[in-house]
Each structure stands twice: as C-alpha cells, then as structure tokens.
Amino acid sequence: MQAAVFDGQLRVVRDYPVPVPQADEALIRVSLAGICGTDLAILRGYADFRGVLGHEFVGVVEACADKRWMGKRVVGEINIGCGNCHRCTMGWREHCAQRKVLGIRGKDGAFAEYLTLPVKNLHLVPPNLSDEEAVFTEPLAAAFNIPECINITPNDRVFVLGDGRLGMLAAQVLALTGCTVTLVGRHPSKLELAQRLGLVTASASDLKQDAADIVVECTGSAQGFADALAWVRPQGTIVVKSTYHGEMPQLTSQVVVDEIYIVGSRCGPFPPALRALRQGRVKVTPLIEATYPLPDFPQAMEHAGRRGVFKVLVRP
C-alpha cells in the first residue's frame, strides 16, 4: 500500500505492507487524515518515532473479528495500553509506560491506505458528519480534555493563548460552557477567522494583570507560559496544552506566592467531541487550509509547517 514513512527521512512509499490486525483489532481503510503539530515535531526528532506518521483520521472498517464493525465509518483513540501493568489496571491506559500511540510511538499511523487499531479504541461516526468534520474528532477531543481537567464556571474569564489549530478548537469548546472566552493571538488573519467563528479575540498588548481566571496555553512557547503567568489572577489556573519545543518554561516564585494552579492536559474524550460536531456546536471546516493526495505528502507537510496555517488534510 501507499504510506508516508519517516525513517529519519520522510518519504512516500508505494509498497509498504498492509498492516495485519491483531485479534482485538480492526483493519481500517483511511478516508482522510489530518496533519498535527506533533507530526511536524516528529520530523524534528520528537518521540524518536520511525514508521508511518499520522494519528488524526476517519476511515472505514474493512476487516474485524467482531463483524458488527464491518463497513462502519470510524474514528479512533490513539493510545494503546499494554493492558497488564499497574497503570492499565488502574484505568490509566493512556499513561501506560509501554503504551503504543498511533503514528507516534511503536504503531504505524494514518498517512497510509490502511491502519489497524484495537476495536475498543474505535468510535462510530454519526451519519450526518462529513469526513472533513469527523477528521477533527481527535484534536477536538484534546480540547474537551480541558473541561475534564478543571471546573469551568459561567463566571470565569478564560483566555486561550495561541490562534493556531488547537487554540481555535479549545476556544470554541470552552465557550460552550457559558464562560467568557477570549482568544489571544498574533496573526490578524487568524483572529479575523476566529471572529467569524463567533469568538472574542484580543492581541497581547490589550491585556492586563489579573484579567483572566483561567488561561489555556496553546502556543507551545515558553513566552506563552510567561504571558499566562502575567495575566492570570491570584489563585487562577493555567492549563498547559502543549509540550514545548526546546526548553520547557520555568516555575517562578509567583506560582507559590499567587497560589496558581497549573494543569497539564493532553488527549481527551471522543464522545463529547463527536456530539459537539454532530450538533454543529463547534465549527471545524473553516479551519481546513488544503487537502493533498497522499503521494504529495511532503508538500502537505511543508504547507502545514508554514507560519499561520491551520489544518492541512491528506487523502490516501
């Protein structure tokens, strides 16, 4: 099959072996896949991954021991715990030290004609969703992890820092809670799009100390964390949504003196993401920049890596 493989170099190959599903797995024909910042980071060495890239996808089950899944359109959770260790038995499967992660760690991913995933990782895609919408389920679930991690009340003033892909999704998800959300970014064109999606926006120079009860840091830069500390009120919360390229930010004594809560947040729950898409409560297709065929994957990655670009999709 065709697949976009990273083995230290990125290449699209035509003769990659079709993966063979384990007993608990389904074989899925990929319909559409999305490029994520993590894919770009892997090319720079993140996670030391070798294999087929890609973890955001929608596809159709073509083989499965449980025949009820046959022909079904699915999206899939990306973490696969070993199932036997302490963390797995405690229910922290996504934190299993031996876990495989689709397209990120020990498991070939979605930029290919086929992938395999355990059936328990799969979720049915509602019929009224297009593939272009469903492919956003995984990053949207990551946004839904924020209200899983912290309690957001309707009185809260929430800043989302970063007008990139994740920031746009996080701001829309948080606005659903009834709180006041401000998307803070640097790119006028992106902020304009955010406004068209119904979001309130601001640029950093407009903001003051104590202006936020909660700051969600989606910039992936140490400066973003410093900004979050500058704007959050005493006893406020900073949600750290991204691992940082290069140096991680330093804690400061302000964290203790101002009694700040810092929460790390990663993957999230698929069902609320699918519900929000099905009910049209979150708009994702305006974030699509371009769709490339799989043979043009290197160009698609180059496009996704440009400054200020939202979501680039790949169709096998």
Place this chain on the structure above:
Amino acid sequence: MQAAVFDGQLRVVRDYPVPVPQADEALIRVSLAGICGTDLAILRGYADFRGVLGHEFVGVVEACADKRWMGKRVVGEINIGCGNCHRCTMGWREHCAQRKVLGIRGKDGAFAEYLTLPVKNLHLVPPNLSDEEAVFTEPLAAAFNIPECINITPNDRVFVLGDGRLGMLAAQVLALTGCTVTLVGRHPSKLELAQRLGLVTASASDLKQDAADIVVECTGSAQGFADALAWVRPQGTIVVKSTYHGEMPQLTSQVVVDEIYIVGSRCGPFPPALRALRQGRVKVTPLIEATYPLPDFPQAMEHAGRRGVFKVLVRP
C-alpha cells in the same frame, strides 16, 4: 523597646520606637515569637526587607480603639491589603500588590516587645492553649491551606516531602483527612520524631513511580520537585508549598504527558489551625528545639539555621 532589626545587618537594638497603632489597628505586646525559614531567607536577601523581623507570634492586646480587644490574647494573620485595589475588592486581600506583610514587607514584625496589626487580622487564642502551642498557629494555618487548595479524599496516597518544620505540620494536618500520609525525609532523627507523632515515614530510596496520588513538596529544593514528579501517578497532584532558594524548578513535558496538577500554596486559614490545636489533633510542642530571650536573637537565628533543626522560639 527592644527589637531584632535587619538593615542589611542583623542587630538587636534597645531603643527602637514602640509602634503607634493606626485607627483600625491594635498594639500587641509580644509574648512569644517563632523563627521561620522565611526569616532566615530574609537575611540572605529574600523580599529585600528592612525592619523588625518576625511574623509568627502570640501576644496580648494593650491598646485598641475597639475596647473589646483590650487584654485579649491573640495571634494574627500577616497580610495587610491596601483595601482599595482590584485584588482587595475581589477578596484577594492576601494577594494585594501593595500589601504589607508582618516582618516581611513594609511592616515591622514580631521579634520585638510590641507590634501593631489591623484588628481584622486578629484571632482570639482559646484559653486552654499555651503560648508555646499558639505560636504555631501561623505555620499550621499554612499547612491547612493545602486542603483548601485541593480536594483530598480518604483513598488518596499522599507523600509529604521534607522532614522540616513545615513538612511535620503538613503531614499531621493531611492525616486528619483520613488519607494515607507518608512523610519522606533524609534525617533519621527527624523521621523518628515524626513516628513518635504518629506519622508513617519513608526515605527516598524506598519509593517507586506512581506511588503517590498527591505529593506535597516542602523541601524548598529543585530536587524535591523532581522527586515529586518521579513518584506522582498520572493525573496526580503536586502541591508546591515553598518558594525555592535560588533556581526554581523547570516544568517538564511529563507535566503535560502525564497530565499532572501543580498547585502553589502559601498562607492559610487561622480558624481551623486554632481548632486543631485546641482539640489536640495536631502536636506542635515536640517540634520546639529551644527558646531564646530576645537579646540573644542572633544566636537563636544561628540555631534555627542549623541543619535538621525544627522550631526555635524567641521570648521578648
């Protein structure tokens, strides 16, 4: 009056002016005061404070516009907000940017014959408490801030890192919630005392990954934070109780990947501290190492600064 003054150098003077209470303040004769790590840090330059040191005290009101306070034995909260700024009007008086802090910031402290404090900062000491117990109210309140910041359930496995003054108080307070508390320290003699206080102890070499749901970091060293990250489970909580001397610890990608909660915690509520002391639920007097008269304050500070020393008291 006699007072221990820091003006770049530490000296005990005999002719320091008795402070004059403001309209909303009481004049308090100090009965007993405690040396805290913060006092030692101030001598090394922390907070750039100049004046009378000391913020842990018990004393008797000798002058006050509100006559009901006259002759009453009191302890006092140490933060004095300006009362007018946004933070004060929002109820974050302890985080007022213009705040004064007894013996730490813009307000003469407790290592003197007299101090003044606003009446609203004062709490009556129950008659069955000795001065030696009551003087622990302020640091014990700081320990009671931990269950104010986070929800601790009876199933939680809690590590308190650091067998110093704060660690001993924090471990006792947390044990009251019914959770499993382990005090982790490096000093056999202190761990032995902790055991006599009814605490379970461990040394670092005994501990494993994921062994704690909650870690309370009371060591004040970057290594303590690294240890906390090593032992806390995924989605666990680290409470940072102390500002760090020198370099603050760095966030790591583990914070995001393991979805760790980090909470800064500082001063705490006096009423539960006084209740716990009154009901004998926390033992503090075994932590007293020595009591010095005020003229011997430099020797008292030298004693308090020695490795492995708990609480040194000063009697004006």
